[in-house]
Amino acid sequence: MPLIEVTLVAGRPPEQLRELITRLTAAAEAATGAPRANIRVILREVPAAHWAAGDVTIEERNEEQP
Ligand SMILES: O=C(O)/C=C/C=C(\O)C(=O)O
Numbered sequence: 663m664p665l666i667e668v669t670l671v672a673g674r675p676p677e678q679l680r681e682l683i684t685r686l687t688a689a690a691e692a693a694t695g696a697p698r699a700n701i702r703v704i705l706r707e708v709p710a711a712h713w714a715a716g717d718v719t720i721e722e723r724n725e726e727q728p
Pocket residue numbers: 669670671672714715720
């Protein structure tokens with residue numbers, strides 16, 4: 663039972679997230695031959711203020727790059 667977990671910064675439109683699920687499912691199905699119904703996809707959205715690299719949050723980075 664393939665399980666794909668994706669963590670991404672929150673804020674994308676729901677349609678884009680839904681499309682990501684479809685494409686990830688299709689890719690796993692093609693690559694593994696697992697039945698589509700057995701492929702799980704979990705998207706975890708993290709607020710930009712809760713994700714940091716080098717002590718700079720994504721929110722801070724976005725503010726610095728207009
Ligand atoms: O640079 C990072 O550590 C994370 C970046 C995440 C995104 O760009 C995103 O989810 O859009």
